Amino acid sequence: MAVFQELRQPVLSLPWGNDTLPLEVLPFLEQFDHIVLWFGNDITGFNAARQLSKKLGYERCSLFRPLTPVPTPMDALRQGKSLSRILKFATRAGHQYIQHFKDLRFEVQSELSLVEQVKGIQFKRFPLLNKLLKGHRRGELTIVTGPTGSGKTTFISELSLDLCIQGVNTLWGSFEIKNVRLMKTMLIQFARKNLATHFAEFDKYADQFEQLPMHFMAFHGQESLKRVIDTMDHAVYVHDISHIIVDNLQFMMGMGQLGDRNRNFDRLTQQDEVVAAFRQFATSKNCHVTLVIHPRKEPNGEALHIGSIFGSAKASQEADNILLLQLVENMKVTTQPKKYIQVAKNRFDGDLGSMLLKFDKDSLSFGSKPSTSKPSTEENIQETIQPNNQLHSEHSEEASDEEL
Missing domain, CATH: 3.40.50.300 (P-loop containing nucleotide triphosphate hydrolases)
Known part of the structure; x- marks a missing residue:
C-alpha cells in the first residue's frame, strides 16, 4: 500500500510470508517484464527473494542484496524517503548459471558478518x-x-x-x-x-x-x-x-x-x-x-x-x-x-x-x-x-x- 500510494505502480503483497506465493497468482505476473522483490535486506529476505526469482525467472527479477541500507516501504514512507530512489538499489538477479564476484559480493559479506543467520x-x-x-x-x-x-x-x-x-x-x-x-x-x-x-x-x-x-x-x-x-x-x-x-x-x-x-x-x-x-x-x-x-x-x-x-x-x-x-x-x-x-x-x-x-x-x-x-x-x-x-x-x- 505504501509503494502504491507513493508511486502508483502495480504491487503484490504476500500476507502469508515471503515463502508463500499462491499458484493462482502466477498467471497474472506473466504480463510484467520487470519484477522487484522487496523482502528486506537481511539474509532471510534475500534468500526468499532469490528462491522466488527462480520461479518467476531470473532475467526479469531484481532484488535487494543483503546489508543494503534499505528500510521497509512503510518505514521509508513515514521517514519521507524517496521510494523511487530506493528501488534503484535493487539489482538484477542475473543469469541462473553465470555468476561473477560482484553478483555474490554481498552474500560473501553476509557469510562473514551475519554468521548466526547463515547457520x-x-x-x-x-x-x-x-x-x-x-x-x-x-x-x-x-x-x-x-x-x-x-x-x-x-x-x-x-x-x-x-x-x-x-x-x-x-x-x-x-x-x-x-x-x-x-x-x-x-x-x-x-x-x-x-x-x-x-x-x-x-x-x-x-x-x-x-x-x-x-x-x-x-x-x-x-x-x-x-x-x-x-x-x-x-x-x-x-x-x-x-x-x-x-x-x-x-x-x-x-x-x-x-x-x-x-x-x-x-x-x-x-x-x-x-x-x-x-x-x-x-x-x-x-x-x-x-x-x-x-x-x-x-x-x-x-x-x-x-x-x-x-x-x-x-x-x-x-x-x-x-x-x-x-x-x-x-x-x-x-x-x-x-x-x-x-x-x-x-x-x-x-x-x-x-x-x-x-x-x-x-x-x-x-x-x-x-x-x-x-x-x-x-x-x-x-x-x-x-x-x-x-x-x-x-x-x-x-x-x-x-x-x-
Whole structure:
C-alpha cells in the first residue's frame, strides 16, 4: 500500500510470508517484464527473494542484496524517503548459471558478518545438534543411515517436524512406511503424548497439525526416479517446499530403468545415478534433501562409519552431511551408550561428534521437551560426546521402524 500510494505502480503483497506465493497468482505476473522483490535486506529476505526469482525467472527479477541500507516501504514512507530512489538499489538477479564476484559480493559479506543467520534454521527439539551441524540450510544433501529397525524413521520424522513447526515447508517421500502410519507417529510426536490414551484431545492436536506446511508424496514401494523428481519439482514450484525427505533409497529403487532411458543398470550404477539426481536437485532448487540409505552390515559388531553406506563412494562424496545412527549391539565397546547420532561429515564447518539419544515411548520422541527453567547439560535428554568416549547411560525402550 505504501509503494502504491507513493508511486502508483502495480504491487503484490504476500500476507502469508515471503515463502508463500499462491499458484493462482502466477498467471497474472506473466504480463510484467520487470519484477522487484522487496523482502528486506537481511539474509532471510534475500534468500526468499532469490528462491522466488527462480520461479518467476531470473532475467526479469531484481532484488535487494543483503546489508543494503534499505528500510521497509512503510518505514521509508513515514521517514519521507524517496521510494523511487530506493528501488534503484535493487539489482538484477542475473543469469541462473553465470555468476561473477560482484553478483555474490554481498552474500560473501553476509557469510562473514551475519554468521548466526547463515547457520540456518536452529533445531528446537535437538538443541545440541546445533553445536555440530550449526543448523538446517537450504541447498544441502543430508544422508542418514543406521541398522534396520534402529529408529531412523522415528528420528527423522521428529527432526523434520521440529523444522516444519518453525515454518520450513516440508515434503515427505516415505517409500517404506505408509503415510497413515507415518502421520500417526508425527501427530503423537507433535502432541508429545500418546493420543491413544488421550483420544479426547485428538481433534485439538489434529486441527493444529493440519495447519503445518507438511506435505506427503503418495508413493509406496518401488518407483521410477523420473516420477519422484517430477513430483518434487512440482512441490517446490507450487508449495515452495524447502525440505524433502526420501525414506529410503533402497525401497524407491529397483525398477531397472531411470528417467526416460529404458536400459538395465547394475544396482550400484543405478544408485549412483539416483544420488546424483538428488544432489543436483538440492543445488538447483536450493532445497534441502534428506536421503535415507540402509548400511552394509559391519563384521564382528563394529560401529558404522562413512564406508558403511550401501553402494559406492558416490553417496558419501555428494553428501554435505552424513548422520549415522549407532547402536550398542553393533559395537565392540559395550560401555558406549545404547543409541546415539554421530555426525560423520559436515561440509559447512567440519565439526564432527555425537549426540546421545533417549527415547520416550509414550510420545515416540527422541527430542528434548520444552522447559520453563533452563536445564543443565546433565539434565538434558541429549548430551554431546566424542565417538570414542566411554559413557554410561540409562535409556528407556526404543521403538523400531517396524513398530511404526
